[in-house]
Amino acid sequence: MRIMGLDYGDRNIGVAVSDAFGWTAQGTGVVHRKRDGGEFDEIADLVKQHEVSEVVVGLPKNMNGSIGPRGEICMAFADELKQKLNLPVHLWDERLTTVSAERTLLEADVSRKKRKQVVDKLAATLILQNYLDSRTKR
Template sequence: MTKKNFKPQGQRTVMGFDFGTKSIGIAIGQELTGSASSLKAVKAQDGIPNWDDIAVQVNEWQPDLMVVGLPLNMDGTAQEVTFKAKKFANRLHNHYAIPVETQDERLTTADAKARLFEQGGYKNLGKGKVDNMSAVIILESFFETSYGE
């Protein structure tokens, strides 16, 4: 998919990804509202997703920008999965010719589990749900960092 007419900053549709080696959470959001909603997580094998599954989401939602969560250590240093997430971000850009940015995702999994638990207890803590909620939080954090006060 090649998309040439991107919307101006502040009006873009943004797709967020919570990269993982077994599952990749996906969310979609709007800069205008600063809100995000979860989509369907895709399975990955050692961090390599089924690109056809991602293409379905990209083609349906037509994002103007993609944001990949960057897993860092609490002190801000990189870890092994940080480099895999950056590689995934580069591959997204190469596959879809859509701008890709990264966003610090420290503590998003803990936050996602807390939100999901509040919504439905332990039964709501399935892996795909946690990954998708993490993707939502990554996007919300991106919007807040980009446009918040």
């Protein structure tokens, strides 16, 4: 079974899925947030489609390790996701993943327009890959 990584944002949720062995993360797309909470249905569809057994949600922490308002929003999202999907949902420290994704895209000379389209997916991939890497070190 695969693991899904999510980068929760104000407008979009970046999505990545592991390979069947849980070794590598691949960005699969972006789910647009909706006022009616329809993003949960879309994520549930992706979970079924990719045969996901657990989910990792990026938790934005402050640089001192504390959790601010943004982190609390992500924790509430993870709790709701856990209830709706009935799967294990893990929170993973995502400090600087979006910054790292932006830097990677800049170094690859990706245009600003294209960066906006893929930065959430790349951030989700980094979150998931960091989580997967931490599991193999145990």
